[in-house]
Amino acid sequence: MQYLPNIIFALALAFGLGFFVMNIRKLIRNINLGKDVNRKDKKPERLKNMIKIALGQSKMVKRPLSGFLHIIVYVGFIIINIEVLEIIIDGLFGSHRIFQEVLGDGFYAFLIGFFEILAALVFVAVVIFWLRRNVSNIKRFLSKEMKGWPKKDGNNILYFEMVLMTLFLVMNATDVHFQQAGIGNPISQFITPLFDGFSAEGLHTIERTCWWIHILGILVFLNYLYYSKHLHILLAFPNTYFANLNAKGQFTNLDSVTTEVKLMMDPDADPYAAPPEGEEEAIPEKFGASDVADLSWVQLMNAYTCTECGRCTSVCPANLTGKELSPRKIMMDTRDRLEEVGRNIDANKGVFVDDGKQLLNDYISPEELWACTSCNACVEECPVNIDPLSIIMDMRRYLVMEESAAPQELNMMMTNIENNGAPWQYNQQDRLNWANEE
């Protein structure tokens, strides 16, 4: 019976990790529903971007206060994971603070002491984050799209972190041997007095309870990621690696259109010619995007990576002037629809069955799409290099090329370009008149 805790621990660990892997596979499958786009080039530049932006958080610190707090939580998160490693080894093999033996008292004390300080800093940072979200009137946390689950999700993450940090510190505070040694306890020594009246056995129970809840909490948190904006802690890395490296003003030229335009402009092409052998039945390619499967895998990965911080929306000129458009909502809608499509596939044995819905209209309205000035402010601002503008453009392409549903004035503009090579109704022959006026 003495191995029971080890067995329970191993089972919990296997179950937690297994469920996580299952969700990650689902995530990858969903992302791969997107169209292919080549992001395999320029590896050194991509790596540099990832190191600078995801690892180095270079875009986070553009807003100094939240950037600084975020770095504390982020560094804390990564470094305290070393402690989790110890917990896992202890849990599996029934050892106690195995690293103390392996690393020696001095270094161990230094490490744990450092973790304790980090844990305390993380706790404080998280409390400030909570206050910013719930007490101060920061506009980007109060937008329409942040009602309901997104708001709860944001707070859940903060509660998780508060609880985990507290458990870690209380666990140390109630570890009698650890406190008696008096090393590596710069924070927990101040918590110990709270437990003054407790028997040795009582303290041990508390210490064990904290230990268990701490590691189970971490496993639960790991599995919470998939359902949460917190997924960005993993996806920020591939997302910055595969981000667009071209000038932000450069929009893609649709290859399918190029082929057709070339045919149209080729004087030798016979418009009535029968399509080449084998292509008669081919479904003509859809122009632009009306649903998630029309987007690229990078755009879909963007949607899962979005941390709903709203920095994009807070600089969007359309949003700032009260229009419906919010680039953050574009990303959240894309993710929600992708999840819906994913669940549909799960429920139908691996194939998507038409549900009469799509991203356009059911999630994102034309009014939102037509409010965008293509200014790239959202793209510039996003701390993890998400490109909401590319989705907006692909959906406009669908509206115009598949549905001829542009606003009336834009149709006039386009007719003018077609007829006289300018967006206004002027005579092509008057193009050089400006040179002789004045």
Place this chain on the structure above:
Amino acid sequence: MMVPTMADMMAQGKQPEVLFWVGAAGSYDDRAKKISRAFVKILHQAKVDFAVLGTEESSTGDAAKRAGNEFLFQMQAMMNIEVLNGYEVKKIVTCDPHSFNTLKNEYPGLGGKYEVFHHTQFIQNLIKEGRLKIDDTTLKGKRVTFHDPCYLGRANDVYESPRELIKRLGVNLTEMKRNKSTALCCGAGGAQMFKDAEKGDKEINVLRTEDALETKPNIIATGCPYCNTMMTDGIKFKEKEAEVVVKDIAELIAEANKL
């Protein structure tokens, strides 16, 4: 005003140093035409051998592309590329950041590869090469703020050329709170210029004009004909026409050099 066309040049068997891409606004819009003329005066002063396409120029297709009409864009692009390649054009300069962006970034993939300059970059090169000097006394002491066009700034990371030119005018350049990569759009991009704004509580150009007015400027400098229209309308809306003017950097240089 002497504005040679590529067709004239070709007839004389000559190849100009650079093609001036005028753009639809610069050709037809009354306000923007003044910018085209100011830039031509500068080109003349620096003795630049240039030409325009004249009636052979057509819309780059930028507005159509951003409105979602990739077909129309690519038809325009291929038509223009045929003309440009026919004249063996290598170097292009334009006062319109939208044309600049499209020619520079979106034409190469369709077979149109040129060296493309925004006029502020081109003028800066003229100064570096010693072909042009800017008189820093005419406008001395004026308070100037610069509005970054999205398609020059964020879209192509050109922030310094316009600013360095402004500094050479001898004026006081004061930045708005949102500037360079954080500059607010004027509201014209993405084909918004050609339609009414969607429902909201304010016009974007008014919000941007307020940013500019906070710096208490005499002059709002721009480097884009569309931004120029938007900011000019904003100033009218705020009834500040008496105190503040909106000018393109080319116009300011022409004015400083008394051209």
